[in-house]
Amino acid sequence: MSAGDDKRDRNVWQVPRDHQQGLSPAGADVINFDGHVVLPYRFRNKKMKTLKDVITLKFKTTESEGVLLHGEGQQGDYITLELRKARLVFSLNLGSNQLGPIYGHTTVLAGSLLDDHHWHSVVIERQGRSLDLTLDRSAEHVRTNGEFDYLDLDYEITFGGIPFSGKPTSSSRKNFKGCMEGINYNGVNITDLARRKKLEPSNVGNLSFSCVEPYTVPVFFNATSYLEVPGRPHQDLFAVSFQFRTWNPNGLLLFSHFADHLGNVEIDLTESRVAVRINVTQTKMSQIDISSVALGTGVRYRRCLEEGDTSLLQTGLCFV
Ligand SMILES: [Ca+2]
Numbered sequence: 001m002s003a004g005d006d007k008r009d010r011n012v013w014q015v016p017r018d019h020q021q022g023l024s025p026a027g028a029d030v031i032n033f034d035g036h037v038v039l040p041y042r043f044r045n046k047k048m049k050t051l052k053d054v055i056t057l058k059f060k061t062t063e064s065e066g067v068l069l070h071g072e073g074q075q076g077d078y079i080t081l082e083l084r085k086a087r088l089v090f091s092l093n094l095g096s097n098q099l100g101p102i103y104g105h106t107t108v109l110a111g112s113l114l115d116d117h118h119w120h121s122v123v124i125e126r127q128g129r130s131l132d133l134t135l136d137r138s139a140e141h142v143r144t145n146g147e148f149d150y151l152d153l154d155y156e157i158t159f160g161g162i163p164f165s166g167k168p169t170s171s172s173r174k175n176f177k178g179c180m181e182g183i184n185y186n187g188v189n190i191t192d193l194a195r196r197k198k199l200e201p202s203n204v205g206n207l208s209f210s211c212v213e214p215y216t217v218p219v220f221f222n223a224t225s226y227l228e229v230p231g232r233p234h235q236d237l238f239a240v241s242f243q244f245r246t247w248n249p250n251g252l253l254l255f256s257h258f259a260d261h262l263g264n265v266e267i268d269l270t271e272s273r274v275a276v277r278i279n280v281t282q283t284k285m286s287q288i289d290i291s292s293v294a295l296g297t298g299v300r301y302r303r304c305l306e307e308g309d310t311s312l313l314q315t316g317l318c319f320v
Helices: 190-195 293-305 312-314
Strands: 030-032 041-049 052-060 064-074 080-082 085-092 105-109 121-126 130-135 140-143 151-159 177-185 219-221 251-257 261-271 274-278 317-319
Touching: 030 190, 052 064, 052 317, 064 177, 080 151, 085 121, 085 130, 105 130, 105 140, 121 293, 151 177
Parallel strands: none
Antiparallel strands: 030 177, 041 151, 052 121, 052 177, 064 080, 064 151, 080 085, 085 105, 121 130, 130 140, 219 317, 251 261, 261 274
16 A cells, blocks of 8 residues: 555646547538437339448447448348447348358457547448458458358348337347448448438437537546546545546556545556555544445456557546
């Protein structure tokens, strides 16, 4: 226990010296999805049979789950791009043969911690069974399963969610809540069509053309920046909650003195583990409950390290 570190003994707010917020390009090409609305692009001839697909879009969100786009056909073909546990999941089926062993379901996973309210770009390029999924600057190349080359979709491809159809696949998936930019489906500028009211959004929810900023935004820290908040005098309760991400195995997350020289509390990372240290100089404190704090932050932190997101290298500590 390192008590008495006077550098940490502060009690006023200070704006961190290296405070950055997520940059959100103020493009005119954005669509905000509220988590309910779905934007369909209906095919002119009710069917779309493609040997080649090129789909591009950018998204930013604070949600870890949500369907970015979806299409399906009565033959069993489907295409779905979604976020699951803050990872990008692309599912494609060019056709399955239910009589034989041929099964076309193909899944590609990309990225992690994508619910960081920063823009991420996605490019899907398919030529027959050859598939490239590019997320930001990293590309995955796969060959789709099965023997079929054509994607056969019926009626529409939807953005921001799956319209309710009564099927279990649609009801178990969350709609996308966040912002998309520059949606292009095989040369069709979906964002532009939506802005010109050429597409009919679903009746539920709202589509808007500027990004809604979330109530909370991440705060970035480097090795020398910090944030100071005033304490609440004459209160017996000390309660704090936050989420964080970092690439660093060691670092001080929080420090506070208790009133009346009772001691202090310190939450830090030590060798990739969260430690809550309470230094009591007098025995006035009767109850200490730290379990939820330690578990909550630890899980997030471990996931960050396991998934090896190198983009965190530049950010240092990040509280969200
Ligand atoms: Ca097919």
